[in-house]
Amino acid sequence: MEIYSNVADLRAALNKLRQQNRRIGFVPTMGNLHAGHISLMHQAKTHADCVLASIFVNRLQFGPNEDFDKYPRTFEADCAQLREAGVEFLFAPTENDLYPEPQTYTVEPPEIQFMLEGECRPGHFRGVATVVMKLFQIVQPDVAVFGKKDYQQLMVIRNMTNQFMLPIRIIGGETVRAEDSLALSSRNGYLSPEERAEAPRLQQTLQNIRQAVLSGDHDYEALCRKAAANLDSHGWKTDYISIRRQQDLAPATAADRDLVIVAASRLGTPRLLDNLEI
Amino acid sequence: MEIYSNVADLRAALNKLRQQNRRIGFVPTMGNLHAGHISLMHQAKTHADCVLASIFVNRLQFGPNEDFDKYPRTFEADCAQLREAGVEFLFAPTENDLYPEPQTYTVEPPEIQFMLEGECRPGHFRGVATVVMKLFQIVQPDVAVFGKKDYQQLMVIRNMTNQFMLPIRIIGGETVRAEDSLALSSRNGYLSPEERAEAPRLQQTLQNIRQAVLSGDHDYEALCRKAAANLDSHGWKTDYISIRRQQDLAPATAADRDLVIVAASRLGTPRLLDNLEI
Structure with a gap:
């Protein structure tokens, strides 16, 4: 090289x-x-x-x-x-x-x-x-x-x-993930073993939202609010979970296509980012 | 072409x-x-x-x-x-x-x-x-x-x-000039014959400032203020005449090298721009 x-x-x-x-x-x-x-x-x-x-x-x-x-x-x-x-x-x-x-x-x-x-x-x-x-x-x-x-x-x-x-x-x-779906990140090294076991819930949460949207749930705000509350009840401190338009990341409405769910949440010290396209 | x-x-x-x-x-x-x-x-x-x-x-x-x-x-x-x-x-x-x-x-x-x-x-x-x-x-x-x-x-x-x-x-x-030193500009077409005859005073003013600076006058502000007043007494409305550093056009001090005198002044309708490097 x-x-x-x-x-x-x-x-x-x-x-x-x-x-x-x-x-x-x-x-x-x-x-x-x-x-x-x-x-x-x-x-x-x-x-x-x-x-x-x-x-x-x-x-x-x-x-x-x-x-x-x-x-x-x-x-x-x-x-x-x-x-x-x-x-x-x-x-x-x-x-x-x-x-x-x-x-x-x-x-x-x-x-x-x-x-x-x-x-x-x-x-x-x-x-x-x-x-x-x-x-x-x-x-x-x-x-x-x-x-x-x-x-x-x-x-x-x-x-x-x-x-x-x-x-x-x-x-x-494409994002590379551990077998349990956690997105690879240098920040993962700051997770304690317990936090590391909890961490896949972030991607799982996004997949649940995606499933709900594909099943016809278009109340994006409520979906994300509930998902964040659920995460936080498991010890996370969520900055945002939001369904956005891919191109400009403006908040999505039911009429929009090409969506992405973006999330940032703190688990212990590190702040983990993840997203999932719909 | x-x-x-x-x-x-x-x-x-x-x-x-x-x-x-x-x-x-x-x-x-x-x-x-x-x-x-x-x-x-x-x-x-x-x-x-x-x-x-x-x-x-x-x-x-x-x-x-x-x-x-x-x-x-x-x-x-x-x-x-x-x-x-x-x-x-x-x-x-x-x-x-x-x-x-x-x-x-x-x-x-x-x-x-x-x-x-x-x-x-x-x-x-x-x-x-x-x-x-x-x-x-x-x-x-x-x-x-x-x-x-x-x-x-x-x-x-x-x-x-x-x-x-x-x-x-x-x-x-380099700026192309008429024989009487007026910088070519499409705005010159808006000058009346009388204004056109007066217009070379702008470049002449800059040349006088340049001469003064080269002769050791370092009171740039006074030089430019007097020059603007003189222009305006001949029917101009001067926006600015200023001695600046070439590279960033910040106001020049006596310690600076590579100067440029920049000017914008209205003669009748058109606003004329000119400058002169020192």
């Missing part, structure tokens, strides 16, 4: 690939990789001739109350996993490589940036959109893969890409 | 050029072309193997009190001038080509967007930055040329391009 931190060096390497008409698949990450990330690498491979991953913990998407410095950095282990997965290129810039001057020009997403995760994390999706726009300009991939686990992030990036007419195909990678 | 309105058709044509390793020079305009625009086309030619102009009156950069519908559209005459100048490609999208859905993702420039022209035109530079980012994604030029006449616009685009690391070289084209 070729590792680059310098932007000019990476560009030179990628230009060579492009001259050979090799399609580039790109998977941006913040490192601390698990099997969910690796499945995105494999997915990128099926759409491109070579895969470039990036590892960059992006200060811009951390809120003032979020601990940028404590975000887990596991570079050597990440590299081992990427090599094992057959990833050919890694872009791992320093902050100075990517932000040689403070980033004062930003990409401003619309209303979607203020709802759900955005409500808890002001400025988060602006920071995500800005760094991804920048990474896209540097890498100029043919295809980029983002996990459906962070559903709102995927939609922000997909819509940004469409509206700015970037010549990049955005692919949503 | 090949004329495209459809984005996909344009991309196909440009991809062919790129496969032949021909460098693309891009000059975005809103049409209503004069010799100032045409000099940008010639300048693009010196930096690229072929030149693509665009004509698009961008609703996004017009304020609520600015008349988008009355902006002069002179497509046939523009095409004749572009052909005459040897421009090979013209991109002239409809609003529906460029904005098939409302543009809700925008590029947000920093403080510079609120000063000088931005103070009179809220949202203007956001609209400029957003459409230029989008045009850059569609065209992917090697070089793009913007006139120094709209100095603040040039700086917004140059800084945006740098901060997002777009692989595009931004070139500032």
Whole structure:
């Protein structure tokens, strides 16, 4: 695996690939990789001739109350996993490589940036959109893969890409789950054994809601309110469970198609995210 | 000259050029072309193997009190001038080509967007930055040329391009002037013969300021205040005359290098802009 931190060096390497008409698949990450990330690498491979991953913990998407410095950095282990997965290129810039001057020009997403995760994390999706726009300009991939686990992030990036007419195909990678349905996440490591046993209830709850909707229950608000109350009666602290339109994550009405149930709930220390498309 | 309105058709044509390793020079305009625009086309030619102009009156950069519908559209005459100048490609999208859905993702420039022209035109530079980012994604030029006449616009685009690391070289084209030093502008057509005779005083005023600064006068505020008062005593209504730092257009102090004097002043109906680098 070729590792680059310098932007000019990476560009030179990628230009060579492009001259050979090799399609580039790109998977941006913040490192601390698990099997969910690796499945995105494999997915990128099926759409491109070579895969470039990036590892960059992006200060811009951390809120003032979020601990940028404590975000887990596991570079050597990440590299081992990427090599094992057959990833050919890694872009791992320093902050100075990517932000040689403070980033004062930003990409401003619309209303979607203020709802759900955005409500808890002001400025988060602006920071995500800005760094991804920048990474896209540097890498100029043919295809980029983002996990459906962070559903709102995927939609922000997909819509940004469409509206700015970037010549990049955005692919949503399916969430990888443990056998008991818990979505893989680096946060799962913070669960106690009891909490870990309880954790699959989140996905189970979403599946129950999905079943109810498919059976004709269109009182989405009541459905989600009851589901949240049930979760909380099992020791969860639910931030939101909500049925939304996939594309813009606006609250769904009975008339809408292409829905997604999104949820964030705290179980002990960690805050778990999950979602399920309908 | 090949004329495209459809984005996909344009991309196909440009991809062919790129496969032949021909460098693309891009000059975005809103049409209503004069010799100032045409000099940008010639300048693009010196930096690229072929030149693509665009004509698009961008609703996004017009304020609520600015008349988008009355902006002069002179497509046939523009095409004749572009052909005459040897421009090979013209991109002239409809609003529906460029904005098939409302543009809700925008590029947000920093403080510079609120000063000088931005103070009179809220949202203007956001609209400029957003459409230029989008045009850059569609065209992917090697070089793009913007006139120094709209100095603040040039700086917004140059800084945006740098901060997002777009692989595009931004070139500032020198302002084309009448023999008596008046900067060419489609707004000059609204001047009465008497006003037209008076109009060169704007550039003359800037040259006097420049001379004073070079002679060691560092009281920039007093210099500009006196210059504005003098203009206004000749029938002008001056919005601003100011000595700024070139890069971010922040007010300059005696310690700053790379200065520019920027001015906007109304003479009769039209509002004339000019500037002069020091």
